[in-house]
Amino acid sequence: MTTPRIWTAALLVIGDEILSGRTQDRNIAQVALWLNLQGIRLAEVRVVPDRMEAIGRAVTELRAANDYLITTGGIGPTHDDITVDAIAAALGVEVVVHPRARAALEAYYETRGGLTEARLRMARVPDGAELIENRMSGAPGIRIGNIMILAGVPHIAGSMLDALSGQLEGGLPLVSRTIGCWVAESEVADMLCATERDHDGCQIGSYPFFRDGTVGANFVIRSTDEAALAACAADLATRLGALGHDPVDGGI
Amino acid sequence: MTTPRIWTAALLVIGDEILSGRTQDRNIAQVALWLNLQGIRLAEVRVVPDRMEAIGRAVTELRAANDYLITTGGIGPTHDDITVDAIAAALGVEVVVHPRARAALEAYYETRGGLTEARLRMARVPDGAELIENRMSGAPGIRIGNIMILAGVPHIAGSMLDALSGQLEGGLPLVSRTIGCWVAESEVADMLCATERDHDGCQIGSYPFFRDGTVGANFVIRSTDEAALAACAADLATRLGALGHDPVDGGI
Numbered sequence: 001m002t003t004p005r006i007w008t009a010a011l012l013v014i015g016d017e018i019l020s021g022r023t024q025d026r027n028i029a030q031v032a033l034w035l036n037l038q039g040i041r042l043a044e045v046r047v048v049p050d051r052m053e054a055i056g057r058a059v060t061e062l063r064a065a066n067d068y069l070i071t072t073g074g075i076g077p078t079h080d081d082i083t084v085d086a087i088a089a090a091l092g093v094e095v096v097v098h099p100r101a102r103a104a105l106e107a108y109y110e111t112r113g114g115l116t117e118a119r120l121r122m123a124r125v126p127d128g129a130e131l132i133e134n135r136m137s138g139a140p141g142i143r144i145g146n147i148m149i150l151a152g153v154p155h156i157a158g159s160m161l162d163a164l165s166g167q168l169e170g171g172l173p174l175v176s177r178t179i180g181c182w183v184a185e186s187e188v189a190d191m192l193c194a195t196e197r198d199h200d201g202c203q204i205g206s207y208p209f210f211r212d213g214t215v216g217a218n219f220v221i222r223s224t225d226e227a228a229l230a231a232c233a234a235d236l237a238t239r240l241g242a243l244g245h246d247p248v249d250g251g252i
Numbered sequence: 253m254t255t256p257r258i259w260t261a262a263l264l265v266i267g268d269e270i271l272s273g274r275t276q277d278r279n280i281a282q283v284a285l286w287l288n289l290q291g292i293r294l295a296e297v298r299v300v301p302d303r304m305e306a307i308g309r310a311v312t313e314l315r316a317a318n319d320y321l322i323t324t325g326g327i328g329p330t331h332d333d334i335t336v337d338a339i340a341a342a343l344g345v346e347v348v349v350h351p352r353a354r355a356a357l358e359a360y361y362e363t364r365g366g367l368t369e370a371r372l373r374m375a376r377v378p379d380g381a382e383l384i385e386n387r388m389s390g391a392p393g394i395r396i397g398n399i400m401i402l403a404g405v406p407h408i409a410g411s412m413l414d415a416l417s418g419q420l421e422g423g424l425p426l427v428s429r430t431i432g433c434w435v436a437e438s439e440v441a442d443m444l445c446a447t448e449r450d451h452d453g454c455q456i457g458s459y460p461f462f463r464d465g466t467v468g469a470n471f472v473i474r475s476t477d478e479a480a481l482a483a484c485a486a487d488l489a490t491r492l493g494a495l496g497h498d499p500v501d502g503g504i
Contacts, residue, residue, distance in 0.1 A: 031273075153461075220272075
């Protein structure tokens with residue numbers, strides 16, 4: 001059996017509002033779940049401030065280390081929206097006005113006061129880029145090489161992900177199965193380790209919780225192989241039972 | 253006027269559960285808000301999987317580039333908890349059992365089935381480390397050099413942050429003031445840019461929203477200088493008024 005190729009992506013979240021704690025991030029989980037469906041694994045996330053050098057350095061490293069790089073944030077019309085400039089600089093290309101983006105913004109703002117200089121900023125792209133459709137508002141997302149540049153507002157970023165669905169080459173989707181148990185994870189730690197060792201291609205994560213004054217844990221098995229996943233889950237349930245615990249399929 | 257020194261920290265979130273989208277991260281905002289109160293700026297966040305090399309590389313880069321590095325996740329008793337091993341390897345020190353951590357775990361597990369081999373894993377620290385008190389459960393956090401190693405479960409991480417409050421040298425806290433307005437940010441983009449330019453030491457972030465079918469934005473001014481912040485906020489409110497918009501102090 002040859003090991004299937006694993007496709008990876010990095011996510012770069014751009015924005016002072018995340019680093020200041022003002023805004024609770026919603027894009028990491030959203031992008032992670034979407035990538036799973038495309039058969040692409042989220043390998044790393046970085047959050048950087050609205051600064052040219054910080055964005056540029058992260059873009060250069062992450063796009064080289066992964067099949068894809070997704071960025072969120074910093075593509076609006078104001079002075080703190082510098083993502084396009086920073087990525088163009090990192091790629092060594094000019095920033096140009098994309099004619100189709102300009103047309104989309106003209107149509108969107110026709111009944112909203114017209115296309116001003118500031119609004120036209122949202123039609124600027126790194127030279128050579130394609131657009132990603134935005135069904136929610138006027139400004140499109142941008143694709144250049146292996147970089148996808150999305151909005152920061154989560155529902156707009158989500159709509160851009162919808163537009164990208166099925167467009168990126170990926171591998172087998174990572175599937176998971178959760179088995180919960182009212183047990184302290186420390187009581188079954190050795191068994192978990194042995195179970196993972198006995199099932200090639202499966203990883204078991206252990207996520208403890210405290211609820212109603214009692215400790216429990218959810219054990220999440222992940223694999224790209226459905227059959228291996230099912231076998232590992234069945235084995236884990238059997239071993240929990242043998243230790244006197246009740247496994248709860250689907251998690252607690 | 254000399255520019256005050258800016259103290260920075262990086263946050264390293266360790267855990268497959270964040271990268272798979274299974275768990276919504278809560279530690280980034282929590283750590284960011286806590287750091288603000290300590291006068292330390294969160295300069296970068298990375299999220300990496302439970303893998304030795306990924307953790308080690310991030311630790312080496314982030315601790316060198318910042319005054320402090322905070323990590324969350326991977327300090328429990330199971331096989332996927334490898335944070336201590338990865339950080340010790342990155343620092344080139346041995347992993348040892350800390351006698352006071354061992355004693356704390358013995359006390360905690362005395363009425364909970366005793367200290368097993370797996371539970372003793374939580375007393376392991378990089379050689380030379382101090383402990384960070386954990387009032388919620390048996391396993392302490394760890395401090396070694398400029399690295400603070402915290403739990404991944406948000407309320408336990410929060411309790412460890414409480415224990416660290418006032419312990420880290422910082423500078424002036426970053427303060428912020430929000431002015432909201434029912435206006436498309438693109439309409440006032442030039443004015444925002446000019447206002448920021450006229451107020452040294454202040455940054456203005458613009459955060460648009462769509463609510464009840466209408467667009468608006470919150471403008472967040474940040475500074476370490478209270479007087480500069482107040483002057484910038486007053487000026488911004490005046491300029492919004494001059495353009496025919498109603499500024500809402502405190503944000504919308």
